[in-house]
Amino acid sequence: MTITTSRSPAIAAKGLRKAYGDKTVLDGIDLAVPTGTVFSLLGPNGAGKTTAVKILSTLITADAGELHVGGHDLASDPQAVRSAIGVTGQFSAVDGLITGEENMLIMADLHHLSRREGRRTAAALLERFDLVEAAKKPAAAYSGGMRRRLDIAMTLVGEPRIIFLDEPTTGLDPRSRHTMWRIIRELVAGGVTVFLTTQYLEEADELADRIAVLNDGRIAAEGSAEELKRLVPGGHVRLRFTDPATYRSAAVALKEVLLPHAHGVAGAGVSAVTSDEALSLHIPSDGSQRELRSLLDWLDAAGIEADELTVHTPDLDDVFFALTGGSVAPVQATEAVR
Ligand SMILES: Nc1ncnc2c1ncn2[C@@H]1O[C@H](COP(=O)(O)OP(=O)(O)OP(=O)(O)O)[C@@H](O)[C@H]1O
Ligand SMILES: [Mg+2]
Numbered sequence: 001m002t003i004t005t006s007r008s009p010a011i012a013a014k015g016l017r018k019a020y021g022d023k024t025v026l027d028g029i030d031l032a033v034p035t036g037t038v039f040s041l042l043g044p045n046g047a048g049k050t051t052a053v054k055i056l057s058t059l060i061t062a063d064a065g066e067l068h069v070g071g072h073d074l075a076s077d078p079q080a081v082r083s084a085i086g087v088t089g090q091f092s093a094v095d096g097l098i099t100g101e102e103n104m105l106i107m108a109d110l111h112h113l114s115r116r117e118g119r120r121t122a123a124a125l126l127e128r129f130d131l132v133e134a135a136k137k138p139a140a141a142y143s144g145g146m147r148r149r150l151d152i153a154m155t156l157v158g159e160p161r162i163i164f165l166d167e168p169t170t171g172l173d174p175r176s177r178h179t180m181w182r183i184i185r186e187l188v189a190g191g192v193t194v195f196l197t198t199q200y201l202e203e204a205d206e207l208a209d210r211i212a213v214l215n216d217g218r219i220a221a222e223g224s225a226e227e228l229k230r231l232v233p234g235g236h237v238r239l240r241f242t243d244p245a246t247y248r249s250a251a252v253a254l255k256e257v258l259l260p261h262a263h264g265v266a267g268a269g270v271s272a273v274t275s276d277e278a279l280s281l282h283i284p285s286d287g288s289q290r291e292l293r294s295l296l297d298w299l300d301a302a303g304i305e306a307d308e309l310t311v312h313t314p315d316l317d318d319v320f321f322a323l324t325g326g327s328v329a330p331v332q333a334t335e336a337v338r
Contacts, residue, residue, distance in 0.1 A: 008071060010035040010162050010193035011056060016065035018051055025051050027217030029065075033210070038184065038194045040204040042316075043214030044324050049197040050090050052214070053166045056195065057087040070162055086160030088151050090167050090197075096140030100131050100150050103139055107157040125153040130179070145176040152183070162193045169203060181206055201316035211316075213323045220323040229314045232322040236282045237295060239306035247279040250304045254281060281306075287313045 011033040018026040025048040033039040041049050054060045056069055058078040067074040070084030094103055101122060108118030126135045129149040134142060139150060152168060165184070169177045177200075184194055184207055198204055204211050205225045212222040221228055241247035285291050292311065299306070 008068070009033050010037075010070060011039070011195055012066075012068045013056065014066040016052070016055065016067060017063045018048070018055060018060075019063055024217050026055075026062075029214075029217075029219055031212065031219075033193060033195060035193050036188060036191045037209040038188055038196060038207045040196045040198060040208035040211045041214055042198065042201065042204055042211060042320060047214040047324075048217065049214060050166055053087070053089075053164045053195065053197060057085055057164045058082055059087070083158075084160065085162045085164060086155040086158060087164045088155045088166065088168055090170075092147055092151050093154065094139045094142075094147050094150050097138060099136050100139050100142065100146075101126065101135040103150060103154060104157065107154045111158040113157070121157055125156055128183070129153045144171045145173060148172060149176070149180075152180070156187075161191070162195070163187065164195045166197050167199060168196065170199060177203070201320055205316050213320065215324045221319070225316060228316065228319045232314050232318045233284070235284065235286050235313050236311075237285045237287075237292070238308075238310045238312060239281045239283070239299075239304075240308040240310075241279040241281075242307045244279060246305070247281070250302075250306070251281055253302050253304060254283065285311070287311045 009032040011031065013029055013031040016026050016029040016031070017024070029052065031039070041052060043049050051060070055062045056067065056074070058074060058081050062074075069081045072080040072084065074081055094100075095106075098106075104122035104125060105118055108121055113121060126132050129152070131146065131150060131153065134146055139147060142150065148168065148171070152165070155163060155165075168184075169180050172180060181203070184196070188194060194207075196204070196207065208225065210222065210224060211228055213220045213228070221231060223231075239250065241250065283295065285295065
């Protein structure tokens, strides 16, 4: 019986390995990216994100691993993979000496579009990426953001169904970044699969269905943004005081009274935070309404009045720091939810 490829992942890697000399960059990575979803690979500088993108997009070869992209085996049929994908590298593929439009037309040629079709596609993409005015100018005169938009427009000329974007928004201003996010969302709405690397955790949070954190050659954690956030402690309520005496009595009361008897308040402990956050108390909390209510009730009953109360829920930054700070045992966030 043959297994149909429609339900198999757009990108699948099993035991992906790559070393440069005696430096192991990817030490047996497993990935599966379902069709029509956004997968984001995170990791510190040098973690191997670009290496993974280059391997999966056939630019370099892996040392080992079973790799399939668009249902094609990378080792035996790289040409079929190439025709299914588009790649926007970390560093621009734009030729600065020719105009934006000419860059687009070269891509159209590479994809064997007819002259007419090439011009039509180039014009439509230049319009979509807000590059019509700049189209006749040499790309060397483009700003970083314009160049990046042209880069991605060039990637889309062949209407690839699987797109690799290596740090697509690095160096873009917030408006351009949001434009890029909108474009990525539109692509995904049209069924395109996106493999994205980024240093902006907010970007992964915004766009990605699943996120993998690469560290020390391995996937340190994998899951949705919400699943990953649940892996790290960091949720707390912060109480700030301006009056040292109030602060001290609150600290004592919270430590001695609240925690041993608390119901619903996570009992990990209150920490008094000094330095730039002088006169602050951090109380572990999941930020739920129920916990907040019981905390507020207790503060009222104890006559403690903080000058400021803020709720901090863990974000992907917390996850990133927790997972890439040192040697961390692999964590799997996926099983419970799948
Ligand atoms: N051609 C090469 N020869 C030798 N070492 C290489 C080569 N390409 C990459 N490396 C090494 O492989 C490791 C991973 O590099 P890679 O570019 O994949 O990291 P990255 O996660 O993309 O980092 P960044 O966030 O800085 O883009 C680094 O230690 C890098 O020095
Ligand atoms: Mg890189």
